[in-house]
Amino acid sequence: DQQVKQNSPSLSVQEGRISILNCDYTNSMFDYFLWYKKYPAEGPTFLISISSIKDKNEDGRFTVFLNKSAKHLSLHIVPSQPGDSAVYFCAAREYGGSLGNLIFGKGTKLSVKP
Amino acid sequence: GAGVSQSPSNKVTEKGKDVELRCDPISGHTALYWYRQSLGQGLEFLIYFQGNSAPDKSGLPSDRFSAERTGGSVSTLTIQRTQQEDSAVYLCASSLGTGHTEAFFGQGTRLTVV
Numbered sequence: 001d002q003q004v005k006q007n008s009p010s011l012s013v014q015e016g017r018i019s020i021l022n023c024d025y026t027n028s029m030f031d032y033f034l035w036y037k038k039y040p041a042e043g044p045t046f047l048i049s050i051s052s053i054k055d056k057n058e059d060g061r062f063t064v065f066l067n068k069s070a071k072h073l074s075l076h077i078v079p080s081q082p083g084d085s086a087v088y089f090c091a092a093r094e095y096g097g098s099l100g101n102l103i104f105g106k107g108t109k110l111s112v113k114p
Numbered sequence: 115g116a117g118v119s120q121s122p123s124n125k126v127t128e129k130g131k132d133v134e135l136r137c138d139p140i141s142g143h144t145a146l147y148w149y150r151q152s153l154g155q156g157l158e159f160l161i162y163f164q165g166n167s168a169p170d171k172s173g174l175p176s177d178r179f180s181a182e183r184t185g186g187s188v189s190t191l192t193i194q195r196t197q198q199e200d201s202a203v204y205l206c207a208s209s210l211g212t213g214h215t216e217a218f219f220g221q222g223t224r225l226t227v228v
Contacts, residue, residue, distance in 0.1 A: 006156075034216055034217075036219075041221075042221060042222075043118070043205055043207075043219030043220050043221045043222050044157070044205070044207075044219045045219070046216040046217070046218065049216055089156065089157060091157075101147060101159055101162040101170055101173075102147065102159070102207075102217055103159060104149070104156055104157035104158075104159070105156055106155065106156030107156050107157075
């Protein structure tokens with residue numbers, strides 16, 4: 001039973017346009033969400049995070065939106081650049097009760113075309 | 115070192131042999147995670163260490179898998195009697211703790227069981 005779901009395995013976007021990567025979760029105890037980017041043959045690198053007390057967090061071209069009622073978060077990349085082409089993983093952590101391990105989605109492969 | 119270090123970077127082993135994968139976390143990080151990524155799959159949680167607490171082993175796929183973390187620092191993931199389905203990239207990550215902090219990943223160990 002997947003607690004973190006990324007339903008789109010791939011996404012193709014034109015350079016300069018907006019990329020929107022979506023993530024849904026089922027566990028209402030998740031209170032911290034993260035996005036990671038992964039290039040081939042490299043480990044994932046942290047991109048941006050958001051606490052459940054917020055609904056938006058922005059860092060340069062990257063913005064993460066959290067809709068707790070819908071148990072949905074999204075990552076917006078504006079404007080998209082060819083170097084953004086990578087696999088993006090959504091991750092969530094449950095506060096308190098669990099030991100806090102990160103649960104990852106299966107990833108969305110983003111291709112930004114010049 | 116500055117980042118999470120994993121060794122070896124690549125490992126080819128014969129079916130039935132045991133393997134050990136090593137992870138050196140970032141100095142001062144109390145939390146350490148092991149994940150694996152099989153071909154075409156997302157990040158699968160294996161095991162999580164936090165300080166001196168008992169590890170969360172809920173993600174280990176079978177009793178052939180075990181992990182230790184000595185002195186709260188270096189961790190070793192051991193796979194006994196390897197099978198072909200164990201072939202994957204094994205990723206280690208560390209973080210400051212269970213609070214709202216991101217986890218930093220190593221480059222991974224690519225394990226191939228032939």
